[in-house]
Amino acid sequence: MNGEKTRISPDAILWDFDGTLANSAAKNIAITKLILARVAPHLTGDNLPRALASEAEYHVANHAAENWRDLYREFFGLSEDEIENAAPLWEPYQLSDRTGVPLFKGVAETIRRFSHYPMGICSANATRNIRQVLQENGIDSAFRSVIGYEGLPHHHQKPAPDGGLKCLGEIFGNTHDRTIVYVGDHIADVLFTRNLGKRLGPTSTVISVVLTHSGAQPQRWRAQPDLVIDDPVAMVDLIHARDCAS
Numbered sequence: 001m002n003g004e005k006t007r008i009s010p011d012a013i014l015w016d017f018d019g020t021l022a023n024s025a026a027k028n029i030a031i032t033k034l035i036l037a038r039v040a041p042h043l044t045g046d047n048l049p050r051a052l053a054s055e056a057e058y059h060v061a062n063h064a065a066e067n068w069r070d071l072y073r074e075f076f077g078l079s080e081d082e083i084e085n086a087a088p089l090w091e092p093y094q095l096s097d098r099t100g101v102p103l104f105k106g107v108a109e110t111i112r113r114f115s116h117y118p119m120g121i122c123s124a125n126a127t128r129n130i131r132q133v134l135q136e137n138g139i140d141s142a143f144r145s146v147i148g149y150e151g152l153p154h155h156h157q158k159p160a161p162d163g164g165l166k167c168l169g170e171i172f173g174n175t176h177d178r179t180i181v182y183v184g185d186h187i188a189d190v191l192f193t194r195n196l197g198k199r200l201g202p203t204s205t206v207i208s209v210v211l212t213h214s215g216a217q218p219q220r221w222r223a224q225p226d227l228v229i230d231d232p233v234a235m236v237d238l239i240h241a242r243d244c245a246s
Contacts, residue, residue: 008181008207008239012171013114014164016184017123017130019062019214021107021232024125025055027099028062032076034093039085040078051075059215067159067188068124091150094126101133104213110232111139114239118171120145122163122182122192127151145170159191161199164206175200183209183235187221194223209238 018024029052036043036052043049051061051071065071072078072086111119119142121130127148134140147163147170156162164182168175178200182193193208200206208225210218211232218228227238 009179010117010181010207010239011178012118012120012168012180013239014120014122014167014180014182016182016186016189017121017125019059019185019216020104020183020189020211021111021121022101022103022133023055023214024101025058025062025214027094027097027101029055029058030099031090031093031097034097035086035089036076036078038089040076040082043077049076056215063186063214063216064220066191087154091126094129094149101129103133103137104232106232108137108139110235111142113236115142117239119143120147120167120171122147122158122167124149124157159188159195161192161196164192164196165199175204177203179205179207181207181209181239183211185211185214185216187218187223190218190221190223190225193225209235 015021018028032052033044033048051057061075062071065075069083072083073080078086121143123130125148127146127150130146130148131140134143145167147167149157151166152162165175168178168180172178180196182189182196184190184192190208190210193206197204197206207227209227209229210216210225212218212228212230213232218225229235229238
């Protein structure tokens with residue numbers, strides 16, 4: 001995209017959840033501590049990984065990792081066997097943990113502004129958790145599809161495009177000839193967008209937008225988004241008129 005003025009008119013806007021719409025760092029830390037106590041007790045107490053010491057440390061580690069396995073291996077210190085044992089615990093621990101998950105500032109306002117667009121969520125969080133947070137904030141009706149962790153096999157999670165295809169299928173019934181905006185906060189979201197574009201084919205366009213309000217530093221990533229914003233309200237200008245590359 002260069003400096004040519006254009007107008008983005010998407011057929012749908014898809015969103016990531018954690019770190020994009022909602023600040024789930026405190027909940028993810030609490031869940032991870034429980035998982036470590038179960039599968040890697042040597043990483044608890046005085047040996048607790050630095051990345052779990054605070055929300056700020058967690059955000060730094062999360063944005064530096066390419067995926068959750070990388071996060072668990074490189075920043076939490078789990079072995080491959082411990083990671084495999086941890087995988088099936090994430091969903092039930094998510095559902096049982098009661099740590100609050102607030103929306104980021106400006107998110108609810110932005111979602112309401114875009115309520116006339118078909119919207120969906122593609123996330124590694126549990127669908128029930130996502131829907132509960134949306135309902136608590138009065139924006140659940142804005143989303144026609146929510147695809148969470150349990151909606152896909154483990155090996156079809158982001159950055160694989162399967163969640164996006166399923167989400168678009170629920171919204172439109174087909175995935176042909178669409179212009180899609182996907183908003184995330186992680187390199188996995190950029191890779192997901194690229195993979196979704198490949199699967200949709202040349203007649204569709206998938207635009208990657210990265211929101212940096214949870215600490216993302218996309219300039220350090222090996223894959224770059226199409227657009228970067230630091231405030232969800234900036235999405236209003238992005239969608240309606242902005243300088244886009246072509």
